[in-house]
Amino acid sequence: MTTQFKNEALVDFSKPENKKMMEAALAKVESRFGREYPIIIGNEDVTTPQKIRSSNPSNKNQFVGIAQKGTVDLAEKALGAAWKAFETWKNTPAADRANYLFKIASIMRDRKFELAATMVLEDGKSWVEADADVAEAIDFCDFYGREALRYAEEQPVVAWPGEKNELVYLPLGVGVVLPPWNFPLAILAGMTTAAIVTGNTVILKPASDTPVIAARFMEIVQEAKVPAGVVNFLTGSGADVGEMLISHPKVRFITFTGSREVGLHIVEEAGKTKHGQIWIKRVIAEMGGKDAIIVDEEADIDAAVEGVAGSAYGFQGQKCSACSRAIVSEKIYDEFLEKLVTRVKKITVGPVKDFSNYMGPVSSQSAFDKIMGYIETGKKEGRLVCGGEAASGNGFFIQPTIFADVKPTARIAQEEIFGPVLAVIKAKDFDHALEIANGTQYGLTGAVYTKNQQKIEKARREFFAGNLYINRKCTGAMVGVQPFGGFNMSGTDSKAGGRDYLLLFLQAKSICERLI
Ligand code: NAP
Ligand code: MG
Numbered sequence: 001m002t003t004q005f006k007n008e009a010l011v012d013f014s015k016p017e018n019k020k021m022m023e024a025a026l027a028k029v030e031s032r033f034g035r036e037y038p039i040i041i042g043n044e045d046v047t048t049p050q051k052i053r054s055s056n057p058s059n060k061n062q063f064v065g066i067a068q069k070g071t072v073d074l075a076e077k078a079l080g081a082a083w084k085a086f087e088t089w090k091n092t093p094a095a096d097r098a099n100y101l102f103k104i105a106s107i108m109r110d111r112k113f114e115l116a117a118t119m120v121l122e123d124g125k126s127w128v129e130a131d132a133d134v135a136e137a138i139d140f141c142d143f144y145g146r147e148a149l150r151y152a153e154e155q156p157v158v159a160w161p162g163e164k165n166e167l168v169y170l171p172l173g174v175g176v177v178l179p180p181w182n183f184p185l186a187i188l189a190g191m192t193t194a195a196i197v198t199g200n201t202v203i204l205k206p207a208s209d210t211p212v213i214a215a216r217f218m219e220i221v222q223e224a225k226v227p228a229g230v231v232n233f234l235t236g237s238g239a240d241v242g243e244m245l246i247s248h249p250k251v252r253f254i255t256f257t258g259s260r261e262v263g264l265h266i267v268e269e270a271g272k273t274k275h276g277q278i279w280i281k282r283v284i285a286e287m288g289g290k291d292a293i294i295v296d297e298e299a300d301i302d303a304a305v306e307g308v309a310g311s312a313y314g315f316q317g318q319k320c321s322a323c324s325r326a327i328v329s330e331k332i333y334d335e336f337l338e339k340l341v342t343r344v345k346k347i348t349v350g351p352v353k354d355f356s357n358y359m360g361p362v363s364s365q366s367a368f369d370k371i372m373g374y375i376e377t378g379k380k381e382g383r384l385v386c387g388g389e390a391a392s393g394n395g396f397f398i399q400p401t402i403f404a405d406v407k408p409t410a411r412i413a414q415e416e417i418f419g420p421v422l423a424v425i426k427a428k429d430f431d432h433a434l435e436i437a438n439g440t441q442y443g444l445t446g447a448v449y450t451k452n453q454q455k456i457e458k459a460r461r462e463f464f465a466g467n468l469y470i471n472r473k474c475t476g477a478m479v480g481v482q483p484f485g486g487f488n489m490s491g492t493d494s495k496a497g498g499r500d501y502l503l504l505f506l507q508a509k510s511i512c513e514r515l516i
Pocket of ligand 2: 056364
């Protein structure tokens with residue numbers, strides 16, 4: 001009997017034994033620096049002449065590992081392996097498929113320090129953020145496993161005399177999984193396991209910035225004895241093998257999490273019917289955000305300062321849910337801003353191997369350049385009150401940055417920067433604040449700080465965000481508790497970690513038998 005789903009507990013690093021385990025895990029991951037990881041198609045390991053070198057964003061001289069650079073020929077081969085495996089996997093009982101997910105979750109739980117340490121060194125996550133990423137990955141497996149059992153149960157249909165009617169859910173076929181680097185374990189594991197637990201087989205093409213943590217996940221999939229060909233692991237460039245796969249006629253669905261630009265491109269390409277294609281491709285695309293926190297004059301200002309700082313600078317602002325706009329009532333604007341600046345100036349920035357650094361590096365040179373470009377734009381569009389420069393060190397470090405007096409229509413108030421840059425915007429009143437909050441093309445997360453119940457009710461109705469939080473920060477959604485996903489240009493309106501999610505990987509068949 002499967003127990004009820006429960007979220008994985010987070011590690012308390014103030015306990016010396018946990019700190020020790022993390023230090024040991026970091027040393028272990030460092031001892032494996034420079035190791036090479038194969039592409040895995042069916043049960044075959046493949047190496048390629050061209051490689052992807054994954055570096056440590058906290059220390060540009062360190063290479064965490066070397067991955068293969070997949071080719072379109074290998075992508076074609078992976079498609080063949082996935083379709084072959086689909087023939088048996090689609091008929092594997094849901095209970096067996098769910099058990100593979102529970103096994104993957106259990107191996108991840110045993111290895112949580114090592115997985116977290118890998119993300120500290122490959123992705124620049126602080127210990128706390130890396131641990132939360134692992135916990136979320138475990139939760140996805142445990143949650144989707146149980147969900148698959150629910151979808152396999154007898155589904156309710158209306159009774160009709162003389163007939164036996166039923167509705168069953170079938171998998172779609174072969175899909176492509178395209179995760180981002182910013183939750184390189186949780187989102188990768190969530191999208192992959194949701195796809196396979198429902199009977200599909202996949203080609204998993206991880207983000208090129210984080211192939212090592214992806215390879216670790218694939219090792220766990222193999223250790224859990226998921227049959228060969230169910231998950232085919234193909235590292236390579238999105239623009240190259242990714243592009244080939246999204247436009248291939250033999251791909252049935254694409255599950256993507258990443259930028260708006262790439263997401264829209266995928267929706268467009270997947271919409272073109274290719275020669276030999278016999279279905280309409282399904283695309284699940286989770287994209288960016290320009291998430292806002294409204295701070296009303298009737299708010300607990302200290303709590304709001306804490307919530308904004310945590311949401312804006314946790315993982316260097318590189319969460320799709322990160323707060324990049326604080327919309328503040330003019331009645332408390334000066335007080336809030338002053339307190340926020342004081343709070344943010346206390347944030348430590350540096351290599352995240354060191355537990356005492358709250359903020360680490362941004363993900364890559366290109367991310368660094370893009371964010372520094374936005375900071376230059378911000379200097380023209382707002383009043384720089386904190387940060388605004390690179391921080392010292394041999395990595396991609398940027399100071400936590402605040403621009404005040406930003407117009408709602410400014411570029412830094414409209415475009416996703418995906419870094420530690422916050423625009424503070426003044427609002428005349430609560431309605432004005434809501435109007436500003438809703439005034440972008442995105443609709444992912446949002447929060448409101450106020451003690452006024454009427455305003456809370458209004459926000460519930462009118463704040464158009466997929467994930468709305470009241471009197472708390474706008475990051476840190478938990479699987480099952482706050483199903484996650486946004487509106488408008490934030491994606492295809494799906495909810496990862498929610499009861500509807502597995503339906504995206506299924507199609508329903510209605511069967512009617514005349515009783516004779
Ligand atoms: P990205 O550049 O769009 O890449 C995402 C994935 O797509 C990567 O695996 C990438 O491979 C691949 N890709 C790139 N071009 C492709 C193409 N032409 N065809 C097929 N695949 C292609 O996004 P990112 O920089 O990794 O992630 C950051 C973004 O993700 C932000 O915008 C953030 O808001 C968003 N995000 C959204 C959510 C959500 O739930 N809504 C959650 C997390 C992140 P390569 O790495 O090889 O280029
Ligand atoms: Mg890297």
